[in-house]
Amino acid sequence: MTDSLVQVTSKQQFDDLLSSSRIVVADFYADWCGPCKQIAPLYASLAEQISRPGLLTFVKIDSDKNQDLAKEYSVSALPTFLLFRNGKVIQKVQGANPTELKAVIEKLASELESLAEGSGSGSGSGSGPAWKGAEIPRGYSDVTSEIEIRGCELLNADDDAGPVRVLFESSKPSALTQGATSTAKDWVQSGADDQLLLFIPFQSTIKLHTLQITSFPPEGNTDVSRPGVIRLFINRTSNMDFGEAEDAEPTQEITLGPEDWNSEGTASIGLRFVKFQKTTTLTIFVQRGDGEADAVRIDRIKLIGEAGTKRDMGKLQKMEEDE
Known part of the structure; x- marks a missing residue:
């Protein structure tokens, strides 16, 4: 797990992340899931390039170990990527679709940059x-x-x-x-x-x-x-x-x-x-x-x-x- 990816181990930890970061991207996966492993390097790469503390946070959630979260957010297929803004789900990407996942996340990051534009290095x-x-x-x-x-x-x-x-x-x-x-x-x-x-x-x-x-x-x-x-x-x-x-x-x-x-x-x-x-x-x-x-x-x-x-x-x- 890289420094840019947060491994979620409990519902409380995830709720805290939703309240402390404006945007959260969550990857619901399982160790036995082949497509999950296939797209994992791309997800890690996007996290490394785009994540910003307190603004845009990338997390991974093992659906087998966090069945309460998988049930709460109606995760029925793996992998499932959920995008949260201000604690609420705004988009869902299901399956190992690199093109769609990359487009979704890069669009979101672009919107975030537009919002933060001009905030200054001292008070960003x-x-x-x-x-x-x-x-x-x-x-x-x-x-x-x-x-x-x-x-x-x-x-x-x-x-x-x-x-x-x-x-x-x-x-x-x-x-x-x-x-x-x-x-x-x-x-x-x-x-x-x-x-x-x-x-x-x-x-x-x-x-x-x-x-x-x-x-x-x-x-x-x-x-x-x-x-x-x-x-x-x-x-x-x-x-x-x-x-x-x-x-x-x-x-x-x-x-x-x-x-x-x-x-x-x-x-x-x-x-x-x-x-x-x-x-x-x-x-x-x-x-x-x-x-x-x-x-x-x-x-x-x-x-x-x-x-x-x-x-x-x-x-x-x-x-x-x-x-």
Whole structure:
């Protein structure tokens, strides 16, 4: 077993891996299985090339020794490769099919690189398990990885702060790191006034349950505040302008006060789940900051809910076909 491959010996160990790594690829095999042995070198090679601690983890599960896991995930043929995102199965590859397995994993790795693009070497999300600004509600998962980063647009952003992509980093905000020496600006801030307008497209249809926003205005600086009033809109085909965001009926409007922010600087906002069942885009309009400050700042945004099937599946096998 190489350093890039984790041999799973218990359900608890596997559950821990699912919670500590954003993406997990699991190879269910048996020692007596010829096709399993045939494809094992390719799987090990892919693990060696692509695995990233805390982000993309490759594991092997002996189905004979872990019959509880094989039963839980309905493994009926060997080998079976299951791909997990945020703890949930998103794809399945059955049999020793090198071409399909390689295509599936390389596509997944490419998407992961796109998400992590620009995160910086000092605070990259590959340095360990993702930072949590607040607890994730039971029964749901972090679906921030479903965001199409390149399609995001932020209006009224201060050019001296960070780009929009820093909002979705899984690393701990620099404002929380004592003695941090990094000069990277891993937050966004409004420019002309205390309004921000953020457009977020998704790679798949999302069910949104909770919006987590982290904000750390500089201590002693009364010119910058946390968001105070937020209006949410879903399924717009492009970003709104500020006039439209002011006048249109929002899907939900939220008012935040000092009591809503925890010790990690995060407000965990419960959404009207029935209204966010089929979300393809989310527009976040910070209508005003909390107080009289001239600018508003956001360090991180995390989205909690359930991810659907990607719209462009390519060769990937949809799980619904197996159910």
